[in-house]
Amino acid sequence: MAQKRGLLLVMTGASGVGKGTIRQELEKTEDYYYSISWTTRESRPGEENGVHYFFKTRDEFEAEIHSGLGFLEHAEFVGNHYGTPRAAVEEQLSQGRNVLLEIEVQGAMQVKKAMDDAILIFIMPPSLTELKNRLVGRATEPLEKIEKRLSKARGEILMAHEFKYCVLNDNVERAVQDIQAIIRAERLSAQRLTDEELSEIVQH
């Protein structure tokens, strides 16, 4: 029988909402291909090529946009390109493997347009105050930048209807179980049944 296409899971939400932690927990029970972004920016100390990003030249990035399969989503920040290349994702999906993207909301909306079967999961903070506490707790950014992030998060939360699922992250364990249930339910979507599978059942 033809290989059944994998699920394309797009986990998104504000900075500080806990996407990374959820992904690390999810990895313990779920098999999926985690798509690593390409970027044209310089690697920072401690960052490894192929782990944190694929570090590419501007020429390589532009060649992929114009002559390769392109990007499921890409954006430019302060002169650097960032993006999710389509080729690797398509390859894994067609081999039947689930793919997880962990990306910003803007990118998730691009993936939604590019891929009909993308499953957008929005991770919701319990409140903006709680999100602020988490960002302040990280102590990696000045308060002014945090306030900008919160203002952006507010707008994203108010567009939550654009996503397919919304998972509240007030408890990591429960949030992970929620996503496990989403994956299990999505596998059961009747749209995923192939004519071959149906024939198999009625002919035996």
Place this chain on the structure above:
Amino acid sequence: MAQKRGLLLVMTGASGVGKGTIRQELEKTEDYYYSISWTTRESRPGEENGVHYFFKTRDEFEAEIHSGLGFLEHAEFVGNHYGTPRAAVEEQLSQGRNVLLEIEVQGAMQVKKAMDDAILIFIMPPSLTELKNRLVGRATEPLEKIEKRLSKARGEILMAHEFKYCVLNDNVERAVQDIQAIIRAERLSAQRLTDEELSEIVQH
């Protein structure tokens, strides 16, 4: 905060596929209102009013069609009416309680038309041969009637794409877990988020 609407779960599939057994198992962990059908046929020995059916007169049934809230689905078999009255289902849903209907495929398709948010779950047999074995094992019907049921089941299986989910019943425990995952995932549907909930999050 306004009560969040319950989920309307419609479990359907061929006779003998195991819907009743799955429902009994599901009852142990999930709270839902199980909608009992109305019928105008005579009760059989052992059948209780309000348990197996609500036994109604033809006048009562017709009054509900024409002057009440009507039926989510109804049909006539050999001169008797059968149907799922809408009023009780709507009342439970608006109180935030999940509702489960266990009905025939034809009825499920009527509910799909009547209720946008109905979640149709098709229970799939492992094969037609296995379904035949189960029906023969029940020993309640002549072979000729069983053959008719199988021919009907074949047609229903081939229209599986009409449903939202398709759960294979080759193992009751796994099928029940599948439905539990569907219920959990459906509760997380972003469409179910109310503006009130979103305001609650951004204002705190």
